[in-house]
Amino acid sequence: MHTNENADPAELAKFSDLAHRWWDLDSEFRPLHQINPLRLGWIESLAPLQGKRVLDIGCGGGILADAMARQGAQVLGIDLASKALKVAQLHALEAGTQGVAYREVSAEALAAEQPASFDVVTCMEMLEHVPDPSSVVRACATLVKPGGHVFFSTINRNAKAFLFAIVGAEYVLSLLPRGTHEYAKFIKPSELAGYCRSAGLNLQHTRGMEYNPLSQHYWLSADTSVNYLLATQKT
Template sequence: MTISTKANADFDEIGKFTRLADEWWNKNGAFKSLHDINPLRLNWIDDTLKSHFGSSLAHKKVADIGCGGGILSCAMAVRGADVLGVDLGEENLKAGEIHAQRVGIDNVSFACVAVEELAKEQAGSFDVVTCMEMLEHVPDPQAIVRACFELLKPNGICVLSTINRNPKSYLFAIVGAEYVLGLVDKGTHDFHKFITPAELDRMAIESGFERFDMTGLHYNPITKHYWLSNANVDVNYMMAFKKADNT
């Protein structure tokens, strides 16, 4: 595990998650909602790769930026990818390493390094870069998107997820999720850091990406059912971008 002291990061934000490091692999604990949505986002990533590359995650080299305790990282490794999980919370990464060792996943590793530094060290090294539920927690999301671009090989795919910024997202992602339903801890999100799809699209295009696909994530609090829909990206959403091969 490499360690970096430089970071485009809010360490108060990182502390929110490292204080819960022991909860990462409790599927009914503090990160239950991430476990619940993980199959949806994993399948969407896999399907996106199939439509782009003609093949799935298997045998792809993947960087999972802001991986936390490795919920998505380990799932992609189970699908056959060679995964590097990247985070600035050392306790989160330890949780991921322990889980991977416990269940025998040997094609995932973890690094405590800023993504901007990783991009300098391993530019053009990855087929796929994912960055899920992280951009709304950093001071400069544009720099993260740019680093994701640099990490990719030509023709690689980047999948980003974040939260839209509008009255509905405030009601659902903060009032509902944090204060009414208790899906995540109070204070997890700052509405002013939410990112509209147009803003994320602009960040990606300015970094050199071409938009490939987009979908919204939805939740019914009565049935406790999550699903994806391309027709609505009002709250949580994912975007896939391609690094064009200009050679």
């Protein structure tokens, strides 16, 4: 299964097994639905999507890709989890979403095929699930047009992130299935910023994302100690 791709077969299998639950708002993917308006609003504030050609890397069941298409973008969502893509395609048909398409292809393969083709590239909650995140960042830089924007979100690597993102989210609060994340694959903002600079992406903005388990409320803040987002622009 995609043995030559920058992908972990165990990770693909894990998300494929859950594919039928992507659009169940009470499922394991509930946190993604809850944070999606925050992600979308932040992207829109920095790179208005109307009329733009947008690529969503690691799109899964299409939660963000579908939302960006509804903002007037022409969106391509890519992933290597076949079942998740089928769910995304079915949802687009059932919901009548215009301007979104999906392909089973890696970021690196698409970069070789369609360099400098997209106004906006998003890669959200995906880098911590691949063997070589720097390779994905390089592919993002290749895929975006000069002057275009690339957005990332991932999880910091420190004791607080381990406590909140793994112990808290997976074992105490059961927000996510146990085993969703592996601490060693978490990425410090300084590391991701380094990958971006090496790929010719200029760091523009950094935001943190926080969660209150009592109110079940998410919000963006300046605290990047656990979940964080980076906005970059191609030179």
